[in-house]
Amino acid sequence: MSTTRLPRLDAITGAPLIGTWASSLLYMAELRQAMYYFHTFKKDNWKLKSYVALAFAIDTISAVADYAFVYLYTITHAGDLVYQTKQNWAVPLYVISTTCVAFLVQSFLAFLYWRFTKNTIFICFLSVLILGALGGGFSAGLTVTLFPAYKDRNKTRICAAVMIVTQVSADLIIAGALFLELMKAKSLFKGERPVNNMLNRLVLHTIQTGTATAVIAVLALIIYLIDDETNIPVAIMYTSGRVYVLSMLVNLNTRDSSGRPQNWTTSSGQRGTVRVAHGTTYIFSTLQFSLTEPHSSNSESIRSSAWLPTLQPPASISEIRPPEIEMVPTDTKPVPEI
Template structure:
């Protein structure tokens, strides 16, 4: 019985504790965002507010779930086999959070790719597909009474996690490819782009790994709540990845606006220099050139605005 509790409600309890810690980080990041980015447009502020509200409701729901099982029904083993409504409804709010954050990232792909339909469309197909699966899961699960009945939705639960992981990986791949294609050949600019690529991989990696861990847990231990502990944290990771992306802009812009003057020897009217500076691949980096002819030298002052587009 002890082992069963460890793998079920014990795992759920750990999931709620970790989720609460991540929620605290979410609140701090939200405070930083509204303090440091007052000039952001209303749509962006509404997005952050909506994601925070969805995240807050989800945290309240999973707390209600665990409190009901471990406190209200303490010492009542019969009730432990019954489904609490909040355990099903919380899936919907995790879905809301993922929908908003992944849609924002899809919009960023659209912006960086100059409106590439197939890239944005493929991402949005997975994003919408995931949310549709979530809605179906909740609509079916809300009528169930016991955990034994919930096993009938195992395949649907696996689909939600698989599509979520696929969407996160695809988003990271597209963003990294677009940023890589924005290289100019200048070391300072390329160094900043490399940092953007690493940042993109790291923010997408956490949500992908969490979704994959939940998926593997369902397959390996379907009668436990280990997968639930991972899923409890998924929405919080989406929220924090969004806020980390938004809050990193000031630091990235500060780096981009540093003095990045280069002296290019013997390059007047050089086709290769012209191609490097006036490349049509200005997806994430816009290069502005001011040159003064001084015998054999060009003085090239440029600034990268990758952080602006990113």
């Protein structure tokens, strides 16, 4: 059979094939992080574990759709000129599943930020962006289902642009908001090397979480707007779902098995409190870093948190300590995680 009439296979099947290679590497890292989480943090609340399992399961479906897309083009329907001019069922499945993964991870981070700041107005604005990305993704998937031909791909321009722009905006805003809060917390611990080391690591995770997915989405959007008949943007976005779930798992796994941030230990091996001269108590517990001023009212309390499914009230201060840092075990019980 003559292949002169075949479409550009490098762009249609070659780019997605390379994308599945990159996706496979990231999925192995994701699987390793998921196994570590479920093996190490067995005491985490079942709701949190179910949420993580759901995100991982949907991302697995997305990865399977990636492989199905390439296999159907290169093996099952190799040389089929009619089939090569259409997008198969794996494309809308991949788009919708990846959109759901992004929605779950962004909602997770937004909820944690709200539990920390109680800034309802900001979270409402963020929710609009997250829901906009979800709606854009479902619209793009439905459009591809109704109009699978590559010549009709321009019909998805608007919904695809809405999905990517709102998704990128949400990623960057969440990362920026968490970054600012962590920097505020860091300014309160000048000279406290162990705490600053922990906060530096959390700041790095925050930057990586927002910028990685944003760069992937923006690059895919630019290439798509230049040439909407190539599958290079699809190949680039193959890694998006893996990066989202990895960012959530890495944040959750940045603890030791007792739930404390890694590299933060006490001599007794228990949950630790740092108590300083002016009577401020800093509590480090399950995914939680919080501080309150004992002489402030509830409305004036200062809190800083890092990847925190729960908020834990600080231990009471009964006396003013000398100007030194002392590690003491807390006697408070953590609020059940959600």
